[in-house]
Amino acid sequence: MDRRSPSASAAGPLPRRSWWGWGTEDRALPDGECADLGALVPGAAGTPLPVPGIADLDMPLSRVTAPPSLGHLVSDAPEDRAGHTYGKAYRDVVRALYGDLRPAPDLVARPRTEREVTDVLDWASGADVAVVPYGAGSSVVGGVEYRAGLHRGVVSMDLTGLDRVLEVDRVSRAARIQAGVLGPALEDQLRPHGLTLRHFPQSFEFSTLGGWLATRAGGHYATLHTHIDDLVESMRVVTPAGVNESLRVPGSGAGPSPDRLFLGSEGTLGVITEAWMRLQDRPGxxxxxxxxxxxxxxxxxxxxxxxxxxxxxxxxxxxxxxxxxxxxxxxxxxxxxxxxxxxxxxxxxxxxxxxxxxxxxxxxxxxxxxxxxxxxxxxxxxxxxxxxxxxxxxxxxxxxxxxxxxxxxxxxxxxxxxxxxxxxxxxxxxxxxxxxxxxxxxxxxxxxxxxxxxxxxxxxxxxxxxxxxxxxxxxxxxxxxxxxxxxxxxxxxxxxxxxxGYDRQRPEPFALALRAAKQALDPAGILNPGVLLDPAPRPGATG
Amino acid sequence: MDRRSPSASAAGPLPRRSWWGWGTEDRALPDGECADLGALVPGAAGTPLPVPGIADLDMPLSRVTAPPSLGHLVSDAPEDRAGHTYGKAYRDVVRALYGDLRPAPDLVARPRTEREVTDVLDWASGADVAVVPYGAGSSVVGGVEYRAGLHRGVVSMDLTGLDRVLEVDRVSRAARIQAGVLGPALEDQLRPHGLTLRHFPQSFEFSTLGGWLATRAGGHYATLHTHIDDLVESMRVVTPAGVNESLRVPGSGAGPSPDRLFLGSEGTLGVITEAWMRLQDRPGxxxxxxxxxxxxxxxxxxxxxxxxxxxxxxxxxxxxxxxxxxxxxxxxxxxxxxxxxxxxxxxxxxxxxxxxxxxxxxxxxxxxxxxxxxxxxxxxxxxxxxxxxxxxxxxxxxxxxxxxxxxxxxxxxxxxxxxxxxxxxxxxxxxxxxxxxxxxxxxxxxxxxxxxxxxxxxxxxxxxxxxxxxxxxxxxxxxxxxxxxxxxxxxxxxxxxxxxGYDRQRPEPFALALRAAKQALDPAGILNPGVLLDPAPRPGATG
The missing domain is CATH 3.40.462.40 (FAD-linked oxidase, cap domain/gating helix)
Incomplete structure (x- = not known):
């Protein structure tokens, strides 16, 4: 099976992603335009902050190494770690510009199969290593930045290697899609079938299906089905307690919806690896x-x-x-x-x-x-x-x-x-x-x-x-x-x-239920600690 | 505050509900019509099974009594217990016709305030008494019939006393509604505002808002918003661990939806007492x-x-x-x-x-x-x-x-x-x-x-x-x-x-999560035991 993304091979190499800012490096404004823009804002600084080179920055040493069986998946290269340190909120960009890479993950893992996702979780669970699921890192809420300071190490799990549409059901207008696919590559693969997911968040180019699902993303469209939630038929989620695959049906009333527990779970309960998504005919x-x-x-x-x-x-x-x-x-x-x-x-x-x-x-x-x-x-x-x-x-x-x-x-x-x-x-x-x-x-x-x-x-x-x-x-x-x-x-x-704000608005009994669910699915407490819930106190590290 | 349902007072006393069959007694077919109908089915019996009188039936003695503080809420009258023994599935009706009332609850509780719901749960949690939340009993899946045989006693909690529309927001087209209201009384209270919930299941006359929410009911309408789930802005649910009130907003992406955990929970996690529901203008x-x-x-x-x-x-x-x-x-x-x-x-x-x-x-x-x-x-x-x-x-x-x-x-x-x-x-x-x-x-x-x-x-x-x-x-x-x-x-x-069928289709990690959530919210394991999940083994009865 050719594992290269069809879109990438068709379009040639993509411009390099910015490690510190939004999108691709070629689209960042040059210094002169930054200054012109700043001049429009009373009180702005007169000169742009320089963009630091990664090589010039103090990055903490990597504290953990993966076992040899996972060696081919992981990297501790500075550019990988720097690019996976933050999301893309204003406060992330500024900290990167100031060269603060203290929260850098120790390793970046790039699984290309669901089995490899499981293997990383198994190792991390036993080694007290936190795993931060990472789609394309467009979070603007600190969703991909480890801050707990409790684990023996931190792995950013970059899922963009899972980038393929695996199956298309033209009759039911649905497709089984790997969660790490970026927006444009997803639409490229659906286009030959005359279909579209029609989910266009502002981050479309730099976010993934799995990221949309994990964060209950909103699309560009203004009414009716606004969130990705409504476009899901079923999902596969790898949890430390096993793979959660929901039934693929157009509607069901059988108990609380399993998918709705994982939609919005932001990587705290498991890693979404694929989903059957509802599609639409391309608008004419x-x-x-x-x-x-x-x-x-x-x-x-x-x-x-x-x-x-x-x-x-x-x-x-x-x-x-x-x-x-x-x-x-x-x-x-x-x-x-x-x-x-x-x-x-x-x-x-x-x-x-x-x-x-x-x-x-x-x-x-x-x-x-x-x-x-x-x-x-x-x-x-x-x-x-x-x-x-x-x-x-x-x-x-x-x-x-x-x-x-x-x-x-x-x-x-x-x-x-x-x-x-x-x-x-x-x-x-x-x-x-x-x-x-x-x-x-x-x-x-x-x-x-x-x-x-x-x-x-x-x-x-x-x-x-x-x-x-x-x-x-x-x-x-x-x-x-x-x-x-x-x-x-x-x-x-x-x-x-x-x-x-979330802790204030979330009903306390639901917090209890969510904490209990996390404990059941992620007993070692390694999945995206600090997101949605406070990290659980560490058991003795066993790795 | 006048607690009588406006619809009941407007329409006069309702015909008596059938204790053994669907709906009201006056609409059950008389013997002759039963026989005529049976004659259309080759192999049917020649004469109708008689409808037994409650007084003639063996009903197990009530094993528990409520504390005096709850005395005004509960009944052990045979007609109350008989009418709350089963739902309305074919197998329920047949068992009632054969006079089998072995699963009868010991008591029927009729709270008229949320506080009374809490009081019953508090007592039951401490007394190892199972509580079966009961809307209007139209379940066709054994949802209101206790079968666990594990608890010291069983209370059927009839919620039809919570029957009022409490607040109407005409601008946002929404209303805060008590969960025990029956379909017709709900629509009667919305009609003066020119609004409708527009949720018409076949059981409409004999089911409640809370029952629809707890079971993810489907309405009469065929497309788009088919289940009650999509009509919910927010819910109040009394759990043994506290009251769960979700934020009333038109949409949110803040973590997994709290409401979606309770929608379809079928009385196993808590008792729904009220909800803000999305309404529509009445169709012209x-x-x-x-x-x-x-x-x-x-x-x-x-x-x-x-x-x-x-x-x-x-x-x-x-x-x-x-x-x-x-x-x-x-x-x-x-x-x-x-x-x-x-x-x-x-x-x-x-x-x-x-x-x-x-x-x-x-x-x-x-x-x-x-x-x-x-x-x-x-x-x-x-x-x-x-x-x-x-x-x-x-x-x-x-x-x-x-x-x-x-x-x-x-x-x-x-x-x-x-x-x-x-x-x-x-x-x-x-x-x-x-x-x-x-x-x-x-x-x-x-x-x-x-x-x-x-x-x-x-x-x-x-x-x-x-x-x-x-x-x-x-x-x-x-x-x-x-x-x-x-x-x-x-x-x-x-x-x-x-x-x-449910156990087969439900993903195992989700079962673990649901079990953990139930344990967190209902630690005594009293809420509708056996529905969705096997009842937990009993702790020593303390009541």
Missing amino acids: HKASATVFFDGFDTALRAVRAISQSGLHPANCRLLDPGEAALAQVAVGGRSALVLGVESAGRPVDGRLAELVGLARDHGGAPAPAGREDSDTAAGTWRSAFLRMPYLRDALARMSVISETFETACTWDRLPLLVDTVRRELAATVRKTTGSEAMVNCRLTHVYPDGAAPYFTVVAAARRGSEVAMWDDVKAAATQVLGDLGATVTHHHAVGRDHRP | HKASATVFFDGFDTALRAVRAISQSGLHPANCRLLDPGEAALAQVAVGGRSALVLGVESAGRPVDGRLAELVGLARDHGGAPAPAGREDSDTAAGTWRSAFLRMPYLRDALARMSVISETFETACTWDRLPLLVDTVRRELAATVRKTTGSEAMVNCRLTHVYPDGAAPYFTVVAAARRGSEVAMWDDVKAAATQVLGDLGATVTHHHAVGRDHRP
Whole structure:
């Protein structure tokens, strides 16, 4: 069996992944552009932080070695360890730029079969070595960074070697897919079958199916099936207590759903190795439109009407004035609602007209020139969306805090939530950094009963104190969300960074149940310690 | 606070519930009609089994008494204990008709507040008394029948005293609802707000919100949100380890969903006391149509095309020739597809026309006279649907096995599954009862990746051996479903009767996790022992 990813062989070698920042090295902004960008933010540093070379950095010595039987899977090369030290949150990027590699894993393991996953877990369980499952490392919540300081060693288990679509059931529109496949390679393998998973998170290029499943990722689409959860038929998960393979059926009422325990388990209960996923026919009909609103609250009411209409737009993204201006979709202090509809087999113009009509009925002004302008607006926004993390990294180099967080709450609380977050964050930034923050908001997903607002904060920080300052801002955000009964995350997962908010919102009996489940499946306590739950006290190391 | 259910006070006293059979006593078929019905089944008994009087039956003495503080909540009256002994499966009805009340609970508790639920659990945990949470007792899988024989006593906890809608959020279209409310009383309380839960299982009149949640019930609607699971915003569950209240949000990605652990937990982890449920505007536009097919396989292909079209019909019920004839929807060996569309605010005729067009493209013949005839067919079918359990009971009195079971599998396996079930069941019935079975099939729910077939088996049994014979037939069905990778239940839950199939399909690591979670939440092992999991060995009784 040829184990090379078809997509990789078709497209030639991929550009090198950045070890410190988002995506690939070739797309990082050069120093001059970083400086130009920084100049737009009052109080930003005048020169970019240099990108350190890995060879120049102090990395702790590797404390463990794998047994010879696993030797071919593991690496202690500095570039592997450096690239697997952090996720890609703002605070991760800044720490990497400052050359702090203290949390580096001792080893990076790259299994290419499920058997090899099992072998690594077996060894690690006996050797008191923590295992951090690692898809493509796009976590923005400390999900792949070991911090427990309790184990004899730490292995980052990079799963991107499990990168193939193994089976396609065209009749049922489903496929059995290995969990380490990256978004583009997954879609490349489905395209010849006329099918798509149609799950496009912002991290699409640099995240894996298994990562999406483990973190309950949200896709690009705004309504109906927003999270990957709903696209799962069944999963295979390697736990230290055995392989968990759920039944592949379209629906079941037989006890609590096994998959729902592993969806969102973030590598704490097992390693997802493959899944049967529900697919869709590739859309042949698409249309989009942009509608402008003078007031954000008016726009919220329009979006609510749309979300409760049963029309299920593929896209229903509301940008507040700041967000709309940044994305060059709207100017003049107006909010912009980007609507999109798609269908494989049926024309969509009628549905789009209904949606625009609803928006107009609720005070919206559709973009004047119809299809072409609307498509341009949507396209402009999409390019900006994908470029955003690279701009974030460029700003980080200018000591500008540029970070996002997201949440969800019901419609009755939404206007208050958005207002409170804006006010509290601006106040905290002023107090913490002494500068004025830009706090923008968009809705990324909408439901009949509520929506998921996504906030962007940009503010100059004091060089050298960026992480501490951001942590203060984030703590204030978490406090507001908790006080108003909004979730600490709609689709970025919990990891280690969201633990305070998660611990507050998680019901205590469920915490007991989850802890008991983890103890049953991972008795040695090696799987991603500190994520979701506090690491269990160590038994005597036996390895 | 007036604790009487508004619906009960508005509609006057309800007809008396049958202690032995489905629904209310006034709707049970009289002896003559039972005999007429039995005469249609070759080999049926000539006279109906008499319905025993409770006073004439041997019921075991109640072994436990509640402490005085709970005295006002509990009853050991024979009619209470008899009515809470069984669910409403065929095998339950037959055992009741034969006067077998050995599994009767010692007490029936009727808490009217969450505090009273907690008090009963506290006492029972300390007294080694099993607690069987009981909504309205419509389980068809032994979900409310204690069989463990291990505890000092058994309490059936009847939750129908928790029957109120507590709060309505019109903006977010959601309501906080007590779990013991019956379907009609729930809808009565939502109607003044123009809202509906729109969850209509066949048991609607005789089942509760909490029962639907605990068993992952399936509603009447055929696509999209088929199970109650998707209608839940948050739940309150009283466990012996504390109250589990999940955050009320439209969506979240913060760890594994707490609600999904309790959905389908069937009273083994806690007692659901209330939930925030997602509601809908009451539909103002409805249309339906019936389409006939000469071959069932052809019809399956048409239904698959519809399920993958994104048109989301409210109803998409495919009846095979036997089922269609019984329901008087079609004659002449044709299958019938009943399609329905609904919307609160938008006309639906266009969507219905698209659906009928798809069916026609795949070989269907729409009912000739359009709307009126189609509505008649749909209406005829619905009346037959609601009357079905009463006919089942009448046939039970004639010693005719008349029972249903259901499953789900992906489209690729569906034709083979339906054929195999028909063949194996006919063979088993022939071997077991010596008579010919009628095995009919309909699809109750359809998904883009598969469907849920629902089978009805009618066959004369030997008087006195009905239960044993049905158990043989059911075992054969379970075997076929397991062999073909179909779920043991799509929406009837596991209870005790489905344990063999459930144990086979449930992944072993998940069983370990579930057992650990139960041990954490219900350390005394009192909650619905034997459902989903084997009861834990008893600690020394301390009560």
